[in-house]
Amino acid sequence: MSPTARDSRSADDGSAAGALERAAAILDAFDATHRELPLARLVERSGLPRSTVHRTAARMIELGWLDKPGDKYRIGTRLFELAGLVPVRHELREAVLPYLQDLYAAARTTVQLGVLDGVDVLVVEKITGHRPLPMLSLVGGLIPAHCSGLGRAILAWSDAATVDAVVAAGLTRRTPRTITNAEALARELATVHEQGWAYDREEGNAGISCVAAPIFDFTGNVTAALSVTGPSAAVLPDRIGPAVRMAAAAASRAYAARRWAVPRPAPELPSQ
Template sequence: MSPTERDESGAGGLDRAAAILGAFDATHRELTLAALVARCGLPRSTTHRTADRMIRLGWLDKPGGRYRIGNRLFEIASLAPIRMELREAVLPFLQDLHHATRITVQLGVLEGGQILVVEKITGHRAMPMLSQVGGIIPAYCSALGRAILAYSDPAVIDSVLRGPLPARTPRTLTSSVAIVRELTAVPERGWAVEREEGNIGVSCVAAPIFGPLGDVVAALSVTGPSQFIRADRIGPAVRMAASAASRAYAKGR
């Protein structure tokens, strides 16, 4: 084994692979070698050599001269507890909620100051402005984030609201005081609301999902055109779906 091969088989190689994987996101699903080099920050020769190795491992694919995430990573990701346990427990209730509302439903978990979208059902009403499964959205200005933060430890809330809170639309709440006020209203009514703070014309209602110890683990939501999202009408259905999902998830743990 050459020094280069030994280096790439250790921590250095893993760091390079992580940098290459980090170059992909919802808006960069396929990349040329030049684009991959620009986004991962590695030298061209290193990027090419590491990417070729990742293709052999199934971590990347390269149809038509462009790199993309390989199927092997999808297979591995499907084994993560968040997919095998949480998603499988909640999915029937997401399907019921979508059937009842005919509007996009989502499942999300808190990761740092972001919400990771774990599952999404859109049906025939496509909403391309929303994050896809595996995408992230800010927790402070999303109903999914607020539904989770409302039941989180003060330290978690503080860490999310301590950083920059940029306005994504003219309606985005960017004051930590105003956001905390929103959070305090969630437990009483049972759902969180976001009105065109992420995308103009789009509103969302979300409710928390709890684990067997009573700790908040996720949230589910209904998201759609503002004219169809009446929190007073949709909120109770979202809350009931989240409550049923909580029982199913806790039972399976």
């Protein structure tokens, strides 16, 4: 989906804020299906004047925010380095990754870790092994919360305002099985809350099913979810559900312990 063009007044002024708006508009032009863009497409998708894009992109290349090995622009490695410092990627991923690995070893199909980002789920980590599913979002990609196991596992323990925002954004139909009715979604979330895991049966992608369970932080609030995703014949909720729920519970304890941990002060060295 193309990004919305930003307000031209803020994007074209000469202030530092205007420069940041221009850089943000250019970065927003990239997504999972537009990883490399020639100048013309970058102008089109950013909504900025050609001269502005050319000048701003040149400076972003100098800063390492963009790269241009040939005639196309792409995201630079400096942003990749900085992304590793984001708490949700660093702290959450480090705490949960061992349990994702255990779950992958048991299920032998794709496992994912996601957090709610507005009305979508941001994929923070995934393990695919030798049989990746190309229709699934990559790490850093977004998937709709209402029709994904990850999203429902989070929404089932979220407050009413969060669920209402997802409904207000529109329950878009992705497949013939997608729930597009607010009442039906509410009933489904109640079921998820009761059984401890969410089941998406070909609602996001035809032929693909997902079982997911919530991860809680040290305050007891839902903060993420992990899932097993794969061909529907291989992802059976009665068999996979308990294992996913147990992995999520263990991941919650590990993440809560990490967040509670207080660094010990360095011991004082004896005086000479």
